[in-house]
Amino acid sequence: MPIIGVQGAGKSYFIVTLASFVAKHKWGYVDAPHIYDMMAYVQAMKPIPPTMGLIPVKVDIDMVKYMGHVCRKKVRISTGDISGREFEQAIEEAKTSPDMDKMSPSLKKFIDILKKTDGLLVLIDITRYMGKTPDKVEAVLKSFSEQISPIAHAIELAVKLGMKEKPVFFVFSKKDIHKMDVDEIRRIFEPAWCILLRRLEAHGIRVGYYTISSAGWSSLSDLDAFFYGQGFDKLLYDLVVAL
Ligand SMILES: Nc1nc2c(ncn2[C@@H]2O[C@H](COP(=O)(O)OP(=O)(O)OP(=O)(O)O)[C@@H](O)[C@H]2O)c(=O)[nH]1
Ligand SMILES: [Mg+2]
Numbered sequence: 596m597p598i599i600g601v602q603g604a605g606k607s608y609f610i611v612t613l614a615s616f617v618a619k620h621k622w623g624y625v626d627a628p629h630i631y632d633m634m635a636y637v638q639a640m641k642p643i644p645p646t647m648g649l650i651p652v653k654v655d656i657d658m659v660k661y662m663g664h665v666c667r668k669k670v671r672i673s674t675g676d677i678s679g680r681e682f683e684q685a686i687e688e689a690k691t692s693p694d695m696d697k698m699s700p701s702l703k704k705f706i707d708i709l710k711k712t713d714g715l716l717v718l719i720d721i722t723r724y725m726g727k728t729p730d731k732v733e734a735v736l737k738s739f740s741e742q743i744s745p746i747a748h749a750i751e752l753a754v755k756l757g758m759k760e761k762p763v764f765f766v767f768s769k770k771d772i773h774k775m776d777v778d779e780i781r782r783i784f785e786p787a788w789c790i791l792l793r794r795l796e797a798h799g800i801r802v803g804y805y806t807i808s809s810a811g812w813s814s815l816s817d818l819d820a821f822f823y824g825q826g827f828d829k830l831l832y833d834l835v836v837a838l
Contacts, residue, residue, distance in 0.1 A: 596670060596671065596672050596673070596712060596713055596714050596715065596716055596834070596838070597672075597673055597674065597676065597677075597708050597709075597712055597715065597716065598610060598672065598673070598674040598716045598717075598718060599677075599682060599715060599716070599717055599718070599746070599749055600679060600682070600717060600718035600719065600720070600742075600746070600768075601679050601682065601683055601720070601741070601742050601745055601746070602678070602679030602680050602683065603679060603720065604679060604718040604719065604720045604742075604768060605718055605720060605768035605769055605809055606648075606674045606679065606718050607633055607637075607643045607648050607652075607674065608637055608643075608768075608809040608810055609674075609718060609766070609768060609807070609809045610652050610654065610672070610673075610674045611630060611633050611634055611637045611652075611809070612637070612807075612809040612810075612812065612827070613654055613672065613809075613827065613831075614630055614652065614654045615634075615812075615818075616822045616827045616828075616831075617654055617656055617831075619818060619819075619822070620660070622656055622657060622658050622659055622660070622831075623654060623655045623656035623657045623658070624654075624655040624657070625652075625653075625654050625655075626651075626652055626653040626654070626655075629647075629650040629651075629652060630652050632647055633647060633648075633650075633652065637809070637810065637813065638813035640810055640811065645678065645680070648678050648679075649678050651673060651674070651676045652673065652674055653671055653672070653673045654671070654672045654673070655669065655670075655671050656668075656669070656670045656671070656672065656831065656835060657669060659828070659831045659832045659834075659835045660828065660832070661828045661829055661831075661832035661833075664832065666832060666835050666836055668835050668838065670713075670834065670835050670838055672716065672834075676704065676708055677701065677704055677705050677708065681701040681704075681705070682701075682705065682745065682749070683745050684699070684701055684702075685699070685701045685702040685704075685705040686705075686744075686745045686748045686749055686752075687745075688701075688702045689702055689705075689706075689748065689752055690748060705749075705752075706752070706756065709749075709752060709753040709756045709758065710756050710757065712753060712758055712761070713761055713838050714758070714761040714762040714763060714764070714834075714837065714838060715749075715750065715753060715758070715761075715762075715763045715764070716764050716766060716834075717746055717749075717750070717763060717764065717765050717766065718766050718768050719738075719739075719742055719746065719765060719766070719767050719768070720738060720742070720767075720768055720769060721734070721735045721738045721739070721767050721769075721773050721775075721780065722734075722738070722768075722769045722772040722773050723737070723738045723741070724737045724738055725772060725773055731773075731775070732783055735773075735775075735780065735783050736783065736787060739783075739784070739787050739788070743787070743788060743791075747788070747790075747791045750763060750791065750795070751791075751794070754794075754795075754798055754800070758800070759798045759799055759800065760798070760799040760800065761800060761838075762800065762801045762802070762803060762834070762837040762838070763795060763800055763801070763802050763803070764802075764803040764804075764805060764830070764833070764834060764837075765784070765802065765803070765804050765805070766805045766806070766807060766830070767780050767804075767805070767806040767807075768806075768807065768808075768809065769808060769809075769810070770806045770807055770808040770825070771808040771810060771811060772808075773806075775806065776806065777804050777805060777806045780804070780806060781804055784804070801837060803833055803834075803837070805826060805829075805830045806826075807825045807826060807827065807830065808825055
């Protein structure tokens with residue numbers, strides 16, 4: 596299951612946090628050693644250099660647990676196969692040139708990822724205009740307006756390549772900044788993205804909504820309280836069960 600999202604949406608921070616959670620609870624296996632380098636940046640809350648963000652990171656999950664329910668299944672979550680910049684460029688290209696022979700390596704790579712996917716984890720950053728626009732709803736809508744085209748096109752492309760009856764999980768990142776709960780965001784998201792949502796329903800694609808924070812946990816003494824408080828266990832459980 597790939598993680599997609601525009602530049603700076605929080606994909607790399609998310610996978611490092613997710614990997615730490617999975618490792619802490621012995622729920623799976625994390626691809627090393629690149630993750631250590633990324634970890635250093637996440638722990639220091641510094642931007643991950645673009646070149647490092649390109650290195651693929653894979654988290655192999657064997658089991659998940661939520662509220663006493665255990666689900667054993669093998670699921671791979673990955674990112675870094677395609678960076679946000681490559682993703683945006685590939686989607687732009689996919690919109691205009693459907694010619695297979697002339698495709699750029701980025702678009703080819705992205706199509707290969709989508710062909711074999713069991714669903715999508717879509718990271719959306721709603722914080723881009725927070726602090727710049729006084730009205731929170733307006734700030735969220737402004738962020739959506741920048742991300743709806745690449746994201747919706749990517750999902751449509753995945754559907755075209757055969758992703759039917761598979762789940763799409765929308766994850767609104769950087770919760771520590773926007774401080775909104777998932778229902779509050781859904782009330783803005785659903786009308787704004789309704790055309791895509793109706794089309795997904797028509798293809799039997801189930802949609803889930805989550806909001807999490809992937810930063811500021813390394814200094815906490817009670818890591819579990821952070822992870823569970825963010826709902827990482829629920830997100831992983833829903834995801835594994837849905838596949
Ligand atoms: N406060 C806060 N900041 C975050 C969080 N997640 C990511 N960030 C910030 O957002 C920046 C971008 O996050 P990345 O994870 O590197 O974004 P990305 O989606 O991997 O971006 P590309 O690799 O360019 O596609 C980071 O440098 C952090 O400063 C979060 O949960 N909370
Ligand atoms: Mg990245």
